[in-house]
Amino acid sequence: MNDTLRTLTTFVAQRTQSVLTRAEMPRVEIYRVTQPTKLLPEIYQPFVSLILQGSKRLMIGTQVLDYAAGNTFVASVALPAIGEVIEASVAVPYLAVLLRFDLTVIADLLRDVPGSMDVPHQQSFRVDPASDDLVDAWLRMMRLMDRPDDIAVMAPLLEREILFRLLQGPQGVVLRQAATAEGRFSQIRATLSWVRTNYARPFQVEDLADMANMSPSAFHRRFKASTGLSPLQYQKHLRLYEARRILFAQPGDVAAVAFAVGYESLSQFTREYARLFGAPPASDIRDLRAPGSRNITGAA
Structure with missing residues (x-):
């Protein structure tokens, strides 16, 4: 140091x-x-x-x-x-x-x-x-x-x-x-903004590629290079993070939250939630809210 x-x-x-x-x-x-x-x-x-x-x-x-x-x-x-x-x-x-x-x-x-x-x-x-x-x-x-x-x-x-x-x-x-306002990265940034705003809506990667004026293969490659995730993985993470935030703030109806963030199947939501966070929604939120939990927010 x-x-x-x-x-x-x-x-x-x-x-x-x-x-x-x-x-x-x-x-x-x-x-x-x-x-x-x-x-x-x-x-x-x-x-x-x-x-x-x-x-x-x-x-x-x-x-x-x-x-x-x-x-x-x-x-x-x-x-x-x-x-x-x-x-x-x-x-x-x-x-x-x-x-x-x-x-x-x-x-x-x-x-x-x-x-x-x-x-x-x-x-x-x-x-x-x-x-x-x-x-x-x-x-x-x-x-x-x-x-x-x-x-x-x-x-x-x-x-x-x-x-x-x-x-x-x-x-x-x-x-x-x-x-930078021009170039391929700005086009990727525009699609990221669209997905963040519309994460609960289904989309086709081809539609995002058209939005970015790229071929689907080039768009997929550049999107993943930028974010570390494919477009559909990025959407899934946004949905699950938002679901976890809602459930942490207001524990309650898991099915209603799953549907609100765009899932059509409660079983798929529960499976993907557990895969990302290590436990099903109810168990995960209970652990997060337990006294002495060692989970905190913090970007730095």
């Missing part, structure tokens, strides 16, 4: 107690976890996070990502993901800072940053070591917690610097994909 990361970690640790701290800076969050724990499956919206202490495992589709202190994670599209904190304790908690993307800020920044706008299509998420300059920018952003009168002026500047440092590194292509 370099000196800047150590200073940032100490600063954040001294100013957080709860699992989630929403900093005064726009779209900035801090996560603190004091024991290894599973994270509730959720849809990760575009963001960048930096782990300060501890380690985490993230499952996106069939891919498993392990990352630890000094690593930064970037996602440029909404991703169904399941995570778990691997290393954490009361003495040495897992700590991470997160910035949710404002795509207009990235697009504006790209006009001033040298580099090709012809962005190659590739995976929409990745983990890399944070550069010293990036960690330093994060430290100055976090120090605004003690300087609230400076936030209105300095937070937007430091947000741009964090994004600028990312654009300069290996994760830059992920940010460029997120903000």
